[in-house]
Amino acid sequence: GENVEQHPSTLSVQEGDSAVIKCTYSDSASNYFPWYKQELGKRPQLIIDIRSNVGEKKDQRIAVTLNKTAKHFSLHITETQPEDSAVYFCAARDPRAGGTSYGKLTFGQGTILTVHP
Amino acid sequence: IAGITQAPTSQILAAGRRMTLRCTQDMRHNAMYWYRQDLGLGLRLIHYSNTAGTTGKGEVPDGYSVSRANTDDFPLTLASAVPSQTSVYFCASSHRDSNEQFFGPGTRLTVL
Numbered sequence: 001g002e003n004v005e006q007h008p009s010t011l012s013v014q015e016g017d018s019a020v021i022k023c024t025y026s027d028s029a030s031n032y033f034p035w036y037k038q039e040l041g042k043r044p045q046l047i048i049d050i051r052s053n054v055g056e057k058k059d060q061r062i063a064v065t066l067n068k069t070a071k072h073f074s075l076h077i078t079e080t081q082p083e084d085s086a087v088y089f090c091a092a093r094d095p096r097a098g099g100t101s102y103g104k105l106t107f108g109q110g111t112i113l114t115v116h117p
Numbered sequence: 118i119a120g121i122t123q124a125p126t127s128q129i130l131a132a133g134r135r136m137t138l139r140c141t142q143d144m145r146h147n148a149m150y151w152y153r154q155d156l157g158l159g160l161r162l163i164h165y166s167n168t169a170g171t172t173g174k175g176e177v178p179d180g181y182s183v184s185r186a187n188t189d190d191f192p193l194t195l196a197s198a199v200p201s202q203t204s205v206y207f208c209a210s211s212h213r214d215s216n217e218q219f220f221g222p223g224t225r226l227t228v229l
Contacts, residue, residue, distance in 0.1 A: 001176070009157070032216050043207065043220040044160070089159055093216070104150075104175065105218065107159040 002027040002094050006108025014116050019080050021111045023090035024072040032093040033066060033073045034105070039086045047088075048075070080115045087112050120144065123208050123221040130198050130228050138193040138224050140208030147213045149191040150175075151183060153204040154223075160207065166191055198228045 003026040013019050025033075034049035050057045050064045050073065057064050061080075066073040077084055091105040121142040130136050140149065147168050152160040152175075162175030166185040180202060182194045191210075195202055208221040 006159070034216065034218075043222050045220070046217050049216060091160075104162055104165060106176070107152075107161070109157055109159045 002106040004108040019077045021075045025092040030092040036089045121221040127225040136195045142210045146210035150209040
């Protein structure tokens with residue numbers, strides 16, 4: 001099955017700096033890569049995603065890049081703010097899993113991002 | 118109900134007891150999922166259901182069972198709870214035309 005590795009496990013930055021979180025996946029058939037943000041005590045929420053036919057996607061201060069050849073994808077947050085502090089999870093979807101077109105997600109271990117004012 | 122809900126919010130359970138975690142969504146989503154979240158291990162899929170009447174095993178299904186009698190409800194049952202099942206449990210759902218999974222607020226379960 002799919003295996004997703006996420007690094008670093010913790011990341012501390014100063015407000016205004018950039019933050020980068022990286023994930024690698026094992027199954028070349030995976031075709032969808034979402035990123036979820038989970039604030040303390042809250043539920044995970046989707047912040048950005050990318051499909052395998054796209055190399056980069058941006059949404060205001062966040063962006064995701066995908067390298068299919070190397071099987072890795074990254075989350076970039078620019079001009080970080082204290083409210084960006086949270087746990088971030090990457091995931092990969094294998095469309096064959098589950099026997100349907102929407103498959104199952106395999107999540108990374110999470111990155112605790114702390115943005116210091 | 119708006120979105121996806123879970124009950125109870127938290128529960129302390131004696132080992133060996135049976136427990137059912139409830140999950141309900143009103144978005145008419147086809148697929149539903151149960152995950153457990155443990156520190157350092159991220160979210161791990163327990164069971165899933167692509168549509169009412171069907172279920173499948175995820176990454177860590179042992180000790181858990183699910184049913185999907187209708188579109189809205191997807192209960193998770195621990196037949197005989199063990200301490201290693203202490204975790205935060207999240208239910209999620211998604212529509213067949215969208216990749217996004219929407220998560221419930223979670224249930225914090227402690228098995229003593």
